[in-house]
Amino acid sequence: MSWQAIGIFDSGVGGLTVLREITRALPQEDTIYFGDTARVPYGTKSPETVSRYAHEITSFLVRRDIKLLVVACNTVSAVALSGLKRQFSLPVVGVIEPGARRAVEVTRSGRVGVIGTSGTIRSSAYTRAIKRLNPDVEVLTRACPLFVPLAEEGWIDNQVARLTAECYLHELKQAGIDTLVLGCTHYPLLKPLIAEIMGPDVVLVDSAEETARTVAATLADKHLLRPAAEKGNNHYYVSDIPAGFIRVGNRFLGGRLGDVYQVDLEKDREEC
Amino acid sequence: MSWQAIGIFDSGVGGLTVLREITRALPQEDTIYFGDTARVPYGTKSPETVSRYAHEITSFLVRRDIKLLVVACNTVSAVALSGLKRQFSLPVVGVIEPGARRAVEVTRSGRVGVIGTSGTIRSSAYTRAIKRLNPDVEVLTRACPLFVPLAEEGWIDNQVARLTAECYLHELKQAGIDTLVLGCTHYPLLKPLIAEIMGPDVVLVDSAEETARTVAATLADKHLLRPAAEKGNNHYYVSDIPAGFIRVGNRFLGGRLGDVYQVDLEKDREEC
Numbered sequence: 373m374s375w376q377a378i379g380i381f382d383s384g385v386g387g388l389t390v391l392r393e394i395t396r397a398l399p400q401e402d403t404i405y406f407g408d409t410a411r412v413p414y415g416t417k418s419p420e421t422v423s424r425y426a427h428e429i430t431s432f433l434v435r436r437d438i439k440l441l442v443v444a445c446n447t448v449s450a451v452a453l454s455g456l457k458r459q460f461s462l463p464v465v466g467v468i469e470p471g472a473r474r475a476v477e478v479t480r481s482g483r484v485g486v487i488g489t490s491g492t493i494r495s496s497a498y499t500r501a502i503k504r505l506n507p508d509v510e511v512l513t514r515a516c517p518l519f520v521p522l523a524e525e526g527w528i529d530n531q532v533a534r535l536t537a538e539c540y541l542h543e544l545k546q547a548g549i550d551t552l553v554l555g556c557t558h559y560p561l562l563k564p565l566i567a568e569i570m571g572p573d574v575v576l577v578d579s580a581e582e583t584a585r586t587v588a589a590t591l592a593d594k595h596l597l598r599p600a601a602e603k604g605n606n607h608y609y610v611s612d613i614p615a616g617f618i619r620v621g622n623r624f625l626g627g628r629l630g631d632v633y634q635v636d637l638e639k640d641r642e643e644c
Numbered sequence: 645m646s647w648q649a650i651g652i653f654d655s656g657v658g659g660l661t662v663l664r665e666i667t668r669a670l671p672q673e674d675t676i677y678f679g680d681t682a683r684v685p686y687g688t689k690s691p692e693t694v695s696r697y698a699h700e701i702t703s704f705l706v707r708r709d710i711k712l713l714v715v716a717c718n719t720v721s722a723v724a725l726s727g728l729k730r731q732f733s734l735p736v737v738g739v740i741e742p743g744a745r746r747a748v749e750v751t752r753s754g755r756v757g758v759i760g761t762s763g764t765i766r767s768s769a770y771t772r773a774i775k776r777l778n779p780d781v782e783v784l785t786r787a788c789p790l791f792v793p794l795a796e797e798g799w800i801d802n803q804v805a806r807l808t809a810e811c812y813l814h815e816l817k818q819a820g821i822d823t824l825v826l827g828c829t830h831y832p833l834l835k836p837l838i839a840e841i842m843g844p845d846v847v848l849v850d851s852a853e854e855t856a857r858t859v860a861a862t863l864a865d866k867h868l869l870r871p872a873a874e875k876g877n878n879h880y881y882v883s884d885i886p887a888g889f890i891r892v893g894n895r896f897l898g899g900r901l902g903d904v905y906q907v908d909l910e911k912d913r914e915e916c
Contacts, residue, residue: 409688416681416884490888518804521793532790532811535804612688616762 374596377402377607378587379438381429384412385617386520386557387444388624390467391606393560393584394442398591400602404436410612414447415491426452428637430460432609435640439596442587443467444557444580446488450497463590470582471553472501476509478575479551483510485544485574488555490515498555512547516540516556523558524620529565537562537569545570553577561624608632646868649674649879650859651710653701656684657889658792658829659716660896662739663878665856666714670863672874676708682884686719687763698724700909702732704881707912711868714859715739716829716852718760722769735862742854743825744773748781750847751823755782757816757846760827762787770827784819788812788828795830796892801837809834809841817842825849833896880904 378398380391384407391405406429408414414422426448430441440463443449443456449466457464475484486498493515502511518536527533544552552574554560560580567576591597598604610617613634621629650670652663656679663677678701680686686694698720702713712735715721715728721738729736747756758770765787774783790808799805816824824846826832832852839848863869870876882889885906893901 412688416684418884421682517797518790518793518799521790525789527790532804532807535807539804612690 373598374439375402375598376437376439376596377404378440378442378591379404379406379430379433379436380442380444381406381408381426381433381448382445382557383408383414383447385409385524385620385624388621388629389557389560390442390444390580390583392625393578393580394587395604395606397584397588398597399604400598400600401591401604402606403604404433404438404607405609406433407608407610407617409610409617413491414445415489419451422447423452423455426456427459428641430456432635432637432640434460434462438462440465440587440591442583444583446492446497446556447495450492450495463594465583465586465590467557467579467583468497468501468555470586471555471577471579472498473505474577474582475551475553476502476505478577479509481548481550482508483512483547483549483551485547485549485552486511486513486555487516487519487540487544487552487559488513489520490517492555498553512544512549514540514544516559519556519562520558523561524616526623528561533562533565534569537565541566541569545574549574551575551577554579606630609635611635611637645870646711647674647870648709648711648868649676650712650714650863651676651678651702651705651708652714652716653678653680653698653705653720654717654829655680655686655719657681657796657892657896660893660901661829661832662714662716662852662855664897665850665852666859667876667878669856669860670869671876672870672872673863673876674878675876676705676710676879677881678705679880679882679889681882681889685763686717687761691723694719695724695727698728699731700913702728704907704909704912706732706734710734712737712859712863714855716855718764718769718828719767722764722767735866737855737858737862739829739851739855740769740773740827742858743827743849743851744770745777746849746854747823747825748774748777750849751781753820753822754780755784755819755821755823757819757821757824758783758785758827759788759791759812759816759824759831760785761792762789764827770825784816784821786812786816788831791828791834792830795833796888798895800833805834805837806841809837813838813841817846821846823847823849826851878902881907883907883909
């Protein structure tokens with residue numbers, strides 16, 4: 373048993389969907405969330421820069437004595453996860469592996485679709501993760517660049533969102549996939565719409581849910597879970613507070629976003 | 645007369661619409677474009693950070709011996725223009741003032757609409773610029789966050805773009821404005837659609853066009869224009885080359901984007 377908190381970070385607000393699933397699965401746990409809102413987006417930055425940022429943020433969270441790190445960011449999970457595992461001596465969970473594993477488990481036809489941002493799809497990180505688990509699975513991918521701004525705008529069930537989703541998902545539906553991985557932390561907000569368009573024969577794999585499941589299993593395995601009767605606290609840090617953060621964050625957490633503190637990673641390191 | 649080039653910069657690809665209008669108005673001039681693609685977007689960064697970036701980029705362009713600087717970025721124009729004018733001894737043209745001036749000139753009803761990104765609208769930069777020119781003009785604003793991703797996706801005349809524009813523009817149309825400022829460098833791509841929705845009684849003010857007009861007038865005034873019979877060259881620099889830059893850039897320039905060079909501002913300064 374460990375009373376330490378779970379650390380979670382993302383380049384911005386998207387990782388809050390992962391936090392939501394973790395607090396649902398493990399309400400007894402304290403969490404510390406860090407959103408690198410001053411430097412978002414990561415998808416257009418070089419792997420070296422992303423790795424450096426990830427190291428800085430992990431150091432910040434480790435100084436706050438976390439027991440497990442969740443990399444709730446597809447870009448960091450794709451390029452910096454193994455580096456973080458080498459550099460820090462605590463369990464590290466990314467968002468790609470859990471979704472990939474679940475997809476391989478549930479597919480019957482062996483045809484899996486993956487949707488994500490242009491950066492994630494271009495990185496082929498999900499395709500590689502799925503192929504590592506089962507080389508026979510066929511992976512069809514589609515970048516959906518408008519899904520993130522739609523989710524942040526709160527347009528998740530209007531006609532614009534519907535037409536956009538129909539356009540993006542048309543080919544995957546025609547291709548006869550039976551499993552679709554939501555490979556972006558923003559996409560759980562669009563899940564009901566995507567489910568409706570794909571129909572009842574396609575299983576949606578929600579990376580946020582699967583990541584939470586992996587976190588719970590890892591903590592249980594290492595005997596680090598808090599007693600189930602406890603009630604955890606959630607702390608939020610960001611590198612900058614853009615005007616929209618509170619509004620969008622509350623949308624992602626169903627109105628349960630607490631106080632958000634702005635920190636300077638540079639100064640924080642010097643003070644500790 | 646001066647053979648030096650015109651320098652133009654933006655946080656990313658959007659400023660290419662301003663470049664397009666400048667090369668249309670002044671085909672005889674050489675241009676040097678800089679897109680800070682490694683650090684885009686600026687809208688969520690602090691004024692101090694944005695000012696520092698603007699100073700770095702202007703220094704880069706000044707080292708390439710430009711005769712006039714165009715700040716083709718709304719965020720920089722809003723927070724750093726006066727600083728650049730103080731720090732550098734060359735003519736500096738931003739994108740906000742030209743659009744604001746044109747709106748004040750053309751409005752008959754005295755009701756002007758302004759659309760832009762959330763950051764630009766929140767900054768009230770256009771409202772202040774218009775009020776400075778004529779305090780009696782009523783300014784109605786609307787942030788249109790999905791217009792940038794729509795333009796970058798190339799969805800400028802499909803049903804998704806149409807429904808989105810109708811939703812964003814509905815209130816401005818109801819409010820009876822007679823002039824609408826396109827206060828974002830991406831929006832000229834959506835101009836035909838916006839014009840159709842607003843109808844023939846609303847004059848659209850294209851900041852890119854107005855900025856090009858101001859550039860031409862400033863160079864003429866200072867006797868810095870090249871002979872009209874010349875044919876200028878266009879050079880492109882970026883701080884990072886994201887996979888989509890060439891594709892999106894060509895969409896913005898109608899397929900005429902030339903070679904793009906990646907530069908490291910830090911190293912460039914040391915070498916000069």
